[in-house]
Amino acid sequence: MNEEWRDWTRLNLSRGCNPVELVDILRRNGFGTKVIKAVMKDKFPADYRAPDEIDYPALARCALARDPASVGAEALDDQRLQLFVLKDFLSAAECEGVMALMDSKLRPSTVTTGNLHYGYRTSSTCDLGRMVSPLIRDIDQKIARTLGVNVAWSEEIQGQKYLVGQEFKAHTDYFQPQSAEYEKFAGARGQRSWTFMIYLNTTEAGGATRFTKIERDFLPAQGTAVIWNNLLDDGTPNPMTEHHGMPVEKGYKSIITKWFRDRGEGPLAG
Missing domain, CATH: 2.60.120.620 (q2cbj1_9rhob like domain)
Known part of the structure; x- marks a missing residue:
């Protein structure tokens, strides 16, 4: 994930945006769950289940x-x-x-x-x-x-x-x-x-x-x-x-x- 997207994620987390919605947006832009978790750290929703989760x-x-x-x-x-x-x-x-x-x-x-x-x-x-x-x-x-x-x-x-x-x-x-x-x-x-x-x-x-x-x-x-x-x-x-x-x-x-x-x-x- 490039720095622009990292900054976007951190900014929206700091603003109190819904983490689930942020994960959905990141996934739609091609980021894998592992990468998203690494950026969001403890803010990643533990019970997150994408509606179209790919195995x-x-x-x-x-x-x-x-x-x-x-x-x-x-x-x-x-x-x-x-x-x-x-x-x-x-x-x-x-x-x-x-x-x-x-x-x-x-x-x-x-x-x-x-x-x-x-x-x-x-x-x-x-x-x-x-x-x-x-x-x-x-x-x-x-x-x-x-x-x-x-x-x-x-x-x-x-x-x-x-x-x-x-x-x-x-x-x-x-x-x-x-x-x-x-x-x-x-x-x-x-x-x-x-x-x-x-x-x-x-x-x-x-x-x-x-x-x-x-x-x-x-x-x-x-x-x-x-x-x-x-x-x-x-x-x-x-x-x-x-x-x-x-x-x-x-x-x-x-x-x-x-x-x-x-x-x-x-x-x-x-």
Whole structure:
């Protein structure tokens, strides 16, 4: 929580404002309970129960996180974030089929924040989830089933293609709390939780996904999925998930990305 919001909280507590109302306002602006408690200290209402309380620990303990070996995934041995690698998640034929669909409907990629300089993200994007395709439908369901989160708690699948020299500079997938971005993209549908990314081809050189805070690179290998939780188990965004789609040096890189949210229709588990 930045100093402006801390000052706002302290000021309103000193004025005798209802702590429950203050907590509700802070939660609507993307702050997790743990962060709010740290600022409010003994003024945090002990019996507070949000009407739409999200079970973040359950989201962090989805089926994949509880038993990665059951689907052939391997957990990254790092306590700073939840990250899993799942080789051969898609077959070569499935990958080739998705890339053929992508190449017919590519558009320039965009970002959710409007203040980033030209060249920050230079790939092309395909809105795969909007296509009427049995292949995409089946992959969509397979992703949700593997993660163990209801597909209704997710965004549509997107495809991205990077040519030589193209990249997506260091960024996070979650929406920054207390920002216009958060209000616009997370206000109704909720914060981004899990990211499920699949490499559709093996890039000849370059194109690694570099997690900048933990100094780990993942090289594009056809069919491999890299999956991570953008949030901590109290719903607070995890800055350790910052990653950089490194420039392609030779060949190209095509990926699928599917983002999940912290709320949706129906139960959490699909």
